[in-house]
Amino acid sequence: MQSEIRKELLDAFTNAGDAFLSGQHLAELIGCSRTAVWKHIEELRKEGFELDAVRNKGYRILKTPEKITADEIRLGLTTHFMGRNIHYEETVESTQKIAHRMASEDAPEGTVIIAEEQLSGRGRMARKWHSPKYTGIWMSMILRPNIPLSNAPQLTLLAAVAIVQAIEEMTDLMPDIKWPNDVLINGKKVTGILTELQAEADRIHSIIIGIGINVNQKTEDFPAEIQEIATSLFIEQKETVSRAELIKSILKNFENLYTMYLEQGFLPIKLLWEGYASSIGKYIKARTLTKTIEGKALGITDDGVLKLEDQTGFIHQIYSADIEL
Structure with a gap:
């Protein structure tokens, strides 16, 4: 429940942009008490959010923390x-x-x-x-x-x-x-x-x-x-x-x-x-678990498999390899 209130609170600030949102409006929007809104606002401050709070106008977020919360x-x-x-x-x-x-x-x-x-x-x-x-x-x-x-x-x-x-x-x-x-x-x-x-x-x-x-x-x-x-x-x-x-x-x-x-x-x-793709049209080395194949990278198949044309003209299909340009 607490996490849902937090999600809805942040969605409300997202939709509001730079506009202020009153505590009463937030409480009605989220379906909780104004006290619950205030508690979540304080939790956001503790996380590093900088909020503007103006009497008779409400809250808006000015700055978010450096951490990726x-x-x-x-x-x-x-x-x-x-x-x-x-x-x-x-x-x-x-x-x-x-x-x-x-x-x-x-x-x-x-x-x-x-x-x-x-x-x-x-x-x-x-x-x-x-x-x-x-x-x-x-x-x-x-x-x-x-x-x-x-x-x-x-x-x-x-x-x-x-x-x-x-x-x-x-x-x-x-x-x-x-x-x-x-x-x-x-x-x-x-x-x-x-x-x-x-x-x-x-x-x-x-x-x-x-x-x-x-x-x-x-x-x-x-x-x-x-x-x-x-x-x-x-x-x-x-x-x-x-x-x-x-x-x-x-x-x-x-x-x-x-x-x-x-x-x-x-x-x-x-x-x-x-x-x-950086390798398309270029000569590359493909190192698989069993061998190394050199040739021109032609692209990928409709399944995402790499197509590699060697010096004989044979086109290899590479499913897994380390690529060296």
Whole structure:
């Protein structure tokens, strides 16, 4: 009940923009007492929200906190289901672990798990993902699509497109996508995506998409061994980016693309993805578990599989590999 009051309170401030909302109006809108409204206003202040309170006019939010609290994300969120249920923690081992537990406990589709810091963040092939506090976006999303098991990797590509669209909305940067799950800026990695399943042989119970984005790190925030290959939005743009606003943009773009995907299939996503792909038309190395294939990247199939033409003209279909441009 308390969390529902908080959600409705933040929705009211979102819809009001810069206008004041009286305590009486908020109480009637939400269906609670003015005392309950006041208590939630005070809780928002404790979280770091700066509120203007004027007698006979009411309240309005002037400034949000630097932390990515669930309340800050809900303020201004325009989605229908993505991010409407948010689980926030300051420090976690991994948002993916929490997402797996919550998915098995029937968390609704669109549930988002967000942390300020991960102690054991990981990427593909169990690689460590460096997740320092208050600098990046470390989150996982729970989805429950009615699609064939073999189509699940397509959602990695969809997520990459949504992230690129959000970065373009929030900055002047022009990101590229490297198949299958990296977003690059000027050739350096800024985002990783990890897609995992809870499924049976013939049915998907849930798809969990983990997203790590380097937002406001400085070069010295990265371990020395990855400073040459990793970057952040701050390093590239020389300006701090609001992490909460970027999350809201990602959720909005993801929901739009995901809805289109469920209605129209993968083709529209494929066309968008190829428009952002850095490797299309270039010669690359694809390192699979068993061999390395060199050749020209032709694009992806209608299923999201990478097409690679080697020197003999044979076109390989790459389902999983590390790509080197």
